[in-house]
Amino acid sequence: MSAVPDAEVAEAAAVGAHPVRDRLLSGGVEERSRTGCAPTAVDASGIAIVLLGTGVVGGALLKLLCTPAAARIRLVGAANSKRQQTDPAKLASRQLREQIRAEGDPRDNAALLAALDASGVAVKVIVDATANVSLAARHAEWLERGYHVVTANKALAGGELTGWRALQAATASGRAHYGDAATVGAGLPVLSTLRRLRGCGDALLTLEGVFSGSLSYLFNQYDGSVPFSTLLADARRLGYTEPDPRSDLSGEDVARKLLILARHAGFSLNADEVEVESLVPEALRGLSTEAFLERLPELDAPLAARVAEARERGHVLRYLARLNQRGHARVGLVEVPPTHPAARLYGTDNQFALTTTRYNTQPLVIQGPGAGPEVTAQALLGDVLALVGA
Numbered sequence: 477m478s479a480v481p482d483a484e485v486a487e488a489a490a491v492g493a494h495p496v497r498d499r500l501l502s503g504g505v506e507e508r509s510r511t512g513c514a515p516t517a518v519d520a521s522g523i524a525i526v527l528l529g530t531g532v533v534g535g536a537l538l539k540l541l542c543t544p545a546a547a548r549i550r551l552v553g554a555a556n557s558k559r560q561q562t563d564p565a566k567l568a569s570r571q572l573r574e575q576i577r578a579e580g581d582p583r584d585n586a587a588l589l590a591a592l593d594a595s596g597v598a599v600k601v602i603v604d605a606t607a608n609v610s611l612a613a614r615h616a617e618w619l620e621r622g623y624h625v626v627t628a629n630k631a632l633a634g635g636e637l638t639g640w641r642a643l644q645a646a647t648a649s650g651r652a653h654y655g656d657a658a659t660v661g662a663g664l665p666v667l668s669t670l671r672r673l674r675g676c677g678d679a680l681l682t683l684e685g686v687f688s689g690s691l692s693y694l695f696n697q698y699d700g701s702v703p704f705s706t707l708l709a710d711a712r713r714l715g716y717t718e719p720d721p722r723s724d725l726s727g728e729d730v731a732r733k734l735l736i737l738a739r740h741a742g743f744s745l746n747a748d749e750v751e752v753e754s755l756v757p758e759a760l761r762g763l764s765t766e767a768f769l770e771r772l773p774e775l776d777a778p779l780a781a782r783v784a785e786a787r788e789r790g791h792v793l794r795y796l797a798r799l800n801q802r803g804h805a806r807v808g809l810v811e812v813p814p815t816h817p818a819a820r821l822y823g824t825d826n827q828f829a830l831t832t833t834r835y836n837t838q839p840l841v842i843q844g845p846g847a848g849p850e851v852t853a854q855a856l857l858g859d860v861l862a863l864v865g866a
């Protein structure tokens with residue numbers, strides 16, 4: 477899989493130029509004042525959380541924390557890649573993200589954990605809304621220490637097999653729960669369904685579908701009439717892409733989701749066992765995020781040729797993930813006929829077709845929006861609330 481610059485670099489490039497981020501920052505019309513999210517309103521039976529990542533998804537979660545559904549949750553810390561805040565009065569700020577950027581303390585995970593410990597609340601949760609690999613590498617340790625982890629970050633479960641195994645060992649210790657609904661399908665009930673099937677003794681035979689909201693958005697529309705780069709800029713503006721969109725275009729993000737699902741189904745696949753087709757031309761792979769974003773039009777010619785070839789055969793292009801019964805995993809661009817289920821998707825739709833020992837004549841299909849700030853933040857909130865049975 478191709479390496480892309482760290483999310484922090486991507487964030488630096490994006491700050492100040494992201495309408496979704498700006499809308500979330502200023503609070504939408506339906507958001508109550510953050511001052512109304514009184515941190516002291518939660519007693520010891522509530523939930524204390526720290527939020528890592530205040531970007532598109534983290535920003536949407538901050539907004540949800542100001543709704544009645546989150547009344548039992550106390551935010552005791554929030555951080556971006558460089559700064560953080562643990563002061564209750566400042567955490568209640570309506571402009572929390574700007575507050576952290578302008579006046580936050582330097583990043584220090586220990587201070588965030590100390591804020592959780594000092595909360596007096598029994599259920600302590602670390603919410604990871606970053607794409608940061610180093611933070612993901614801490615998930616197992618945090619679980620071992622009794623902090624629940626709720627994550628949109630796929631880098632641990634969908635990374636190296638050693639990381640997955642460390643995660644399994646940490647959750648098996650039973651000290652804390654791992655909320656991972658947001659890591660696949662942006663909260664569509666895919667992992668929960670797979671776990672339930674396995675719990676009933678069913679077994680996954682094959683898996684196929686569209687696992688990327690941004691690539692779905694792109695290829696559902698792309699017919700060559702509007703440049704691919706224009707559509708990609710739209711997907712990024714709407715908050716569907718990864719911090720660096722090359723993580724989507726390279727197939728890396730899709731491969732991570734396929735690995736997460738395959739591993740949950742009992743296939744011990746390593747990251748390098750997924751065959752990945754990258755849509756990022758060689759010349760654009762080693763650049764900074766900023767430089768890549770300036771050269772987006774270089775994506776257009778190769779993809780225009782691919783879509784024209786497909787059209788000649790009466791087909792459309794879809795970025796598919798596939799796992800067969802022998803554990804062979806591949807993600808890449810496929811020409812499919814208009815009758816193919818993946819040819820009939822809309823917007824950011826994801827589609828997961830699971831064939832199992834008991835769903836073996838027709839697959840069990842889960843479909844729906846698979847990217848976007850609100851749905852992803854809701855998946856995080858749902859996993860947090862599930863910790864107290866809400």
Ligand SMILES: NC(=O)C1=CN([C@@H]2O[C@H](COP(=O)(O)OP(=O)(O)OC[C@H]3O[C@@H](n4cnc5c(N)ncnc54)[C@H](O)[C@@H]3O)[C@@H](O)[C@H]2O)C=CC1
Binds near residue numbers: 529628717
């Ligand atoms: N955007 C979407 O539709 C979905 C996103 N996700 C996942 O959510 C995560 C976040 O995505 P976005 O919000 O779109 O990205 P973003 O780039 O808007 O935000 C990332 C945030 O993480 C922060 N960050 C980076 N390193 C950090 C560190 N060491 N400590 C604290 N904060 C750090 C950045 O400062 C930034 O605030 C990614 O893992 C992504 O794969 C999952 C499902 C859907």
Ligand SMILES: N[C@@H](CC=O)C(=O)O
Binds near residue numbers: 662
């Ligand atoms: N960038 C991802 C967001 C969710 O994981 C995607 O496009 O699916």
